[in-house]
Amino acid sequence: MKKWIALICLYLVQGLPHGFFGQAMPVLMREQGLDLTMIGLLSLLALPWALKFIWAPWLDKFSLYKHEYRRSWIFAMNYSAAAILLVIALQPVEFWVQQNILLFAGLLFCLNLVISTQDIATDALAVENLASHERGIGNGVQVAGYRIGMVLAGGVLVAFFGWFGWQGALLLLALAMVAGTLPLWRFQPKPHVVDDQPLWPLWLDFFRAPGAGLWLLMIFLFKFGDAFGTQMIRPMLVDQGITLEQMGVILGSVGFAAGLLGALIGGWMVSRIGRQTALLGFLLIEALALLSYLGLNGQELVRIYVAVTLEHIAGGMATAALFTVMMDRCREHCAAADYALQSCVVVISGMIAGMLSGFSAQALGYDGHFIVAAVLCMVALLVVWQAIRRGLISARQAI
Numbered sequence: 540m541k542k543w544i545a546l547i548c549l550y551l552v553q554g555l556p557h558g559f560f561g562q563a564m565p566v567l568m569r570e571q572g573l574d575l576t577m578i579g580l581l582s583l584l585a586l587p588w589a590l591k592f593i594w595a596p597w598l599d600k601f602s603l604y605k606h607e608y609r610r611s612w613i614f615a616m617n618y619s620a621a622a623i624l625l626v627i628a629l630q631p632v633e634f635w636v637q638q639n640i641l642l643f644a645g646l647l648f649c650l651n652l653v654i655s656t657q658d659i660a661t662d663a664l665a666v667e668n669l670a671s672h673e674r675g676i677g678n679g680v681q682v683a684g685y686r687i688g689m690v691l692a693g694g695v696l697v698a699f700f701g702w703f704g705w706q707g708a709l710l711l712l713a714l715a716m717v718a719g720t721l722p723l724w725r726f727q728p729k730p731h732v733v734d735d736q737p738l739w740p741l742w743l744d745f746f747r748a749p750g751a752g753l754w755l756l757m758i759f760l761f762k763f764g765d766a767f768g769t770q771m772i773r774p775m776l777v778d779q780g781i782t783l784e785q786m787g788v789i790l791g792s793v794g795f796a797a798g799l800l801g802a803l804i805g806g807w808m809v810s811r812i813g814r815q816t817a818l819l820g821f822l823l824i825e826a827l828a829l830l831s832y833l834g835l836n837g838q839e840l841v842r843i844y845v846a847v848t849l850e851h852i853a854g855g856m857a858t859a860a861l862f863t864v865m866m867d868r869c870r871e872h873c874a875a876a877d878y879a880l881q882s883c884v885v886v887i888s889g890m891i892a893g894m895l896s897g898f899s900a901q902a903l904g905y906d907g908h909f910i911v912a913a914v915l916c917m918v919a920l921l922v923v924w925q926a927i928r929r930g931l932i933s934a935r936q937a938i
Contacts, residue, residue: 541726542668546677547684549613549661552719554688555712556620556650561689563697563708571636584647587655589886595659595879596742599872600733608731609664610723616657617720621713623650628709662882663875666866668728672810675817678862679806682855683799690795732872742876750931754868757926758881759888760919761822761861765854766892768829768912771900772847778905779837789847797848801855808856809863814932818864818923821857826916828853832909861885864932 564581603611627635627646635643669677696708703711736744745751776786809817831846869877900908926932 541722542728543680545722545726546661546665547680548719548722549617549657550681550684551688551691552617552716553654553658553661554685554690555692555715556624556654558689558691558693559696559708559712560647560650561693563693563700567632567705568636571633573636573640577640581644581647584644585651587648587652588658589883589890591655591659592876592880592883594656596739596873596876598656598659598663598875599731599741602731606730608733609660609667609728612660613657613664613723614720616653616660617716619653620650620657621716623653624709624713624716628706628713632705658882659875659879662878663731664728666869666874666878667731669866671867674863674866675806675809675811675859677806678809678859678866679803681862682802682806682858686795686799686802690791694791694795731874741873742880745870745873745877745880750926750929753922753926753929754931755881755884757919757922757931758861758865758884760915760922761818761888762858762885763888763892764829764912764915764917764919765825765857766889767896767899767915768832768909769850769854770893770896771905771908772832772850774900775832775835775905776837776843779835781837781843785840789843793844794847794851797851798855801852802859803855804852805856805859806863809860814860814864814867815927817856817860818932819920819927821853821860822916822920822923825850825853825857826913826920829909829913829916833906835905867933 568577568581598608598612602608603615623646627643630639665677665681692712696703696711700708748754773786773790776789781789805817805821812820828846828850831849835843835846837843865878865881868881896908899911903911923932
């Protein structure tokens with residue numbers, strides 16, 4: 540139980556800064572008169588999440604405290620994040636946006652850097668301490684915890700922003716980053732065994748493993764269709780006359796709850812029906828769910844709610860299944876490096892899919908766009924099937 544509480548808390552606090560700054564900052568910056576181009580460029584501050592595989596191998600080799608390879612990094616990064624939040628809280632948002640935007644951007648970049656590093660160590664801790672039959676549920680907890688953190692900070696905290704204020708909100712976030720580590724003090728993970736092989740050759744051995752190319756292609760394509768399709772949901776709803784208040788309920792409340800449910804269901808089912816069946820089945824469901832957006836009309840709110848619910852449940856299920864087999868692929872002594880590399884492939888895939896989605900919707904219309912997204916899911920399904928035939932994905936089930 541200590542293990543599960545520690546993991547839930549660590550994944551939850553990861554989502555807090557992303558939820559708050561992702562939801563509140565574009566609005567606050569625009570209110571301060573910041574140029575739209577600059578607001579858009581600030582998305583580059585999340586680059587550490589796409590590049591964390593570069594320094595992940597160091598966490599497998601070095602600890603900040605003797606024999607505490609995972610906990611020492613997690614404690615250090617969480618407390619560093621809290622310190623950065625306190626520094627930002629020293630000045631009002633007007634000061635940062637109008638007088639020191641570059642310094643503010645630097646602090647936010649450092650915040651993403653330390654939280655993404657905490658994520659490397661937390662994922663490695665999960666890989667090393669979850670038994671094979673626990674990994675499905677563990678990845679459901681991972682996705683659910685992160686989503687809860689995003690909603691607490693990006694929904695609840697932002698909703699009460701007028702009451703807490705800028706500095707009060709940041710102080711609460713800093714306090715939460717510290718509090719999130721408390722359960723970890725009571726959980727002693729399995730000792731990490733360091734491999735004697737030199738750092739970079741050890742890391743590069745991941746690419747030399749049998750079927751590495753096919754495996755990385757599968758990881759890249761698995762969520763590509765979903766990311767490609769869902770990037771255009773908000774613009775589509777806006778074009779159909781859905782108000783911001785309605786969108787907040789549809790995507791914020793209903794979508795969040797459905798995604799959370801999907802992650803938990805998917806994680807549980809992976810342990811019951813096996814990895815292979817889960818990957819194939821959840822991808823098929825995801826393709827069908829994307830097709831539920833066809834022919835939507837802004838006046839048909841019930842259909843919109845159903846489509847959003849189905850798509851978010853399917854997306855949560857598929858994500859939990861993917862993260863489970865990514866854990867299985869990690870080598871015993873290189874969990875931090877191997878999992879970080881794979882998760883970065885997923886992040887980069889989503890970024891590329893998001894960038895291409897606008898061209899598709901513009902050229903094909905929304906219906907044509909979602910059909911293409913569903914087809915991309917089926918392409919990924921064929922790649923998964925090929926990986927199964929090559930013996931790259933086990934059929935492990937709980938006993």
